[in-house]
Amino acid sequence: MSAAPSTTAPAGPVASVKGLRVAYATARGPVWAVDGVDLDIAAGESIGLVGESGCGKSTLGRGLLGLLPDGARLEGSVDVQGQDLVRMGRRRMRRLRGKVLGLVFQEPMTRLDPLMKVSDHFEELLRTHERRLGRRERRARALEALRETGIPPSRYDQYPHEFSGGMRQRIMIALTLVLKPPVIVADEPTTALDVLVEAQVLALLADLRRRSGTSLLLITHNLGIVAEACDRVAVMYAGQIMEEGPSQTVFREPAHPYTRELLASTISLSTTELHSIPGSPPDLADPPQGCRFSARCPDAMRVCPVRHPGEVRAATGQRVSCWLHRLDELSDIERMPLERQEMAVADEA
Numbered sequence: 565m566s567a568a569p570s571t572t573a574p575a576g577p578v579a580s581v582k583g584l585r586v587a588y589a590t591a592r593g594p595v596w597a598v599d600g601v602d603l604d605i606a607a608g609e610s611i612g613l614v615g616e617s618g619c620g621k622s623t624l625g626r627g628l629l630g631l632l633p634d635g636a637r638l639e640g641s642v643d644v645q646g647q648d649l650v651r652m653g654r655r656r657m658r659r660l661r662g663k664v665l666g667l668v669f670q671e672p673m674t675r676l677d678p679l680m681k682v683s684d685h686f687e688e689l690l691r692t693h694e695r696r697l698g699r700r701e702r703r704a705r706a707l708e709a710l711r712e713t714g715i716p717p718s719r720y721d722q723y724p725h726e727f728s729g730g731m732r733q734r735i736m737i738a739l740t741l742v743l744k745p746p747v748i749v750a751d752e753p754t755t756a757l758d759v760l761v762e763a764q765v766l767a768l769l770a771d772l773r774r775r776s777g778t779s780l781l782l783i784t785h786n787l788g789i790v791a792e793a794c795d796r797v798a799v800m801y802a803g804q805i806m807e808e809g810p811s812q813t814v815f816r817e818p819a820h821p822y823t824r825e826l827l828a829s830t831i832s833l834s835t836t837e838l839h840s841i842p843g844s845p846p847d848l849a850d851p852p853q854g855c856r857f858s859a860r861c862p863d864a865m866r867v868c869p870v871r872h873p874g875e876v877r878a879a880t881g882q883r884v885s886c887w888l889h890r891l892d893e894l895s896d897i898e899r900m901p902l903e904r905q906e907m908a909v910a911d912e913a
């Protein structure tokens with residue numbers, strides 16, 4: 565594991581995402597599933613990326629790693645330890661992937677080759693990325709990573725099917741950790757697991773992060789997990805970040821109506837009914853020019869579907885993209901509530 569960050573290390577982010585845009589090629593033209601995302605990740609911190617299904621969370625995670633299908637476009641910059649991953653080109657990125665950014669997937673069985681032993685997976689990975697290591701060093705590194713994730717060395721030569729779902733996810737995490745990346749992106753890493761094993765895997769990720777100083781970007785639709793496991797949270801909607809800040813602040817005092825509605829849509833102990841946000845996200849092939857949430861927003865004003873609010877700091881400190889925090893810049897007419905009828909027209913426009 566890499567050493568914990570020293571107190572004298574520069575305070576700058578270990579990864580800095582600026583203006584990131586990702587488009588898929590479709591029959592209807594490019595679909596910008598991520599459209600102008602800025603995100604700084606500090607050493608050792610965990611950030612939860614949340615939002616409804618289809619809002620672009622996985623695309624953002626994959627865009628960071630350049631793991632996109634043919635024809636996809638990637639714009640902006642992803643700076644990790646002084647290297648811009650977007651500009652370096654696919655081949656170099658493939659070589660660096662795993663070393664600078666590790667990825668933990670939702671379903672380990674789709675990533676582990678059933679015909680290869682656990683040891684073969686580590687051998688292949690380390691031979692590709694750590695060419696200077698000899699056979700014994702590779703084995704030692706692999707066993708260390710497995711030990712850190714709670715897999716006994718005696719199981720090194722077993723096949724993936726000989727492990728439970730939770731153990732397989734631990735192996736995936738060990739395969740990520742063995743390259744000692746400064747940042748790990750975990751995309752719904754516990755969705756395929758039952759609640760008890762999920763808690764164990766999350767505790768493991770938190771523990772590893774504390775011990776090694778690795779940063780974690782945790783992609784999930786589960787706000788409860790983020791509240792428990794993440795220092796900060798970024799709330800995504802229709803390819804953009806609506807709000808981002810310390811988890812405690814965002815959960816206690818959400819600055820964006822979308823965050824508020826999303827929080828209300830999760831089952832809490834005090835509610836028995838699931839409230840879902842009325843309406844559906846906009847068509848990303850032809851998104852509205854103003855705020856993308858305006859057509860579903862209970863607080864929408866006349867300005868909202870027409871002009872994009874840009875990003876400001878809320879009084880509570882988080883970054884937020886909402887006109888409610890720029891009211892003094894609006895005219896009386898722009899501040900008037902958006903009528904449902906106007907919403908429908910704005911939606912069609």
Ligand SMILES: Nc1ncnc2c1ncn2[C@@H]1O[C@H](COP(=O)(O)OP(=O)(O)OP(=O)(O)O)[C@@H](O)[C@H]1O
Nearest residue numbers: 588595597616617618619620621622623624633785
């Ligand atoms: N390969 C692809 N080609 C075209 N469009 C895609 C492709 N993959 C995803 N999309 C579209 O991009 C948008 C964002 O999808 P993405 O999977 O990133 O969202 P998500 O927030 O991770 O959703 P989920 O929580 O369901 O995984 C969606 O509208 C989706 O339909």
